[in-house]
Amino acid sequence: MSSLIANCFDRLRAQNRCALMPFLTAGDDSLANTRAALLALQQAGADLVELGIPYSDPLADGPVIQAAASRALAAGTTLGGVLELLSSLKGELQLPVVLFTYSNPLLNRGMERFCSEAAAAGAAGLLVPDLPLEEGERLAPIAAAAGLDLVLLVAPTTPAERMARIVSASRGFTYLVSVTGVTGERSQMESRVAGLVQQLKALGNTPVAVGFGISGVDQARQVRDWGADGAIVGSALVKRMAEARRDGGDPVLAAGNFCRELREALDN
Secondary structure, eight states, rough: OHHHHHHHHHHHHHHTEEEEEEEEEEESSOOOHHHHHHHHHHHTSSEOOOOOOOOOOOTOOOOOOOOHHHHHHHHOOOOHHHHHHHHHTTTTTTEEEEEEOOOOHHHOHHHHHHHHHHHHOOOEEEEESSHHHHHHHHHHHHHHTOOOOOEEEEETOOHHHHHHHHHHHOOOOOOEEOOOOOSSOOOOOOOOHHHHHHHHHTTTOOEEESSSOOOSSSHHHHHTTTOOOOEEEOHHHHHHHHHHHTSOOOOOHHHHHHHHHHHHHOOO
16 A cells, blocks of 8 residues: 555656655654744645654754754753644645664563554554664564654665665665765765665665755755655755844744755756
8 A cells, every 4th residue: 555655756757847845854843833833834845854853962963953853952842742743734735754773762661552643643664764674674563653754864885785785675765875974064065875775676666765955056956866765854954044043033944945945947
């Protein structure tokens, strides 16, 4: 049975369009602002959204998203609160939501419980960047039984044999990390990403989305032109929201405006 994420990518492929997937840290400033931002991103043309559950030791994240996670935790954001927020958006938020978490909260809650609660709240997928492939292969059927797509990551340094295993186990899409390192804006995308996109697409029919390093419209277009099915934008969006808040502006408006710029760039 097709998932919400698979259906989304199928629809976009039929339209010859690249998916836009913004990333938000849940509870950055407040969960109320996160709720408003999710709806603003939907209105501005996002196709899916990656929602980060704040964690105290975010190994895969650079300074921008680390700071957002710290603000969210300081504001009292919890996993339960994030799931309640997501549940409250049923009927309003039509975008597939991929929850981003680390293995510690997942294992602490228990794989089965975490997946069932996430799916019940309305999540469509799950992304756990520090989970080893072997544990990912164990988690994938548990997530699928709950109705979640487990999205796995491929790095530029991933050996070909392991890459094939990741593509085989990943559901919804495969997340191609464009750089070796943590999340964050880069001035330009590495040219080897183009070859990695094609290598992954040759391994199966699972869509390929590129993240880590897309800082604006130029990089988003570049990823699209290299044949990626999706562009994931996190640090650049989180940074713009933080700057708007710092300058007395509206972070939700900033999120919507940036998302609209990216959408127009990907469609033109």
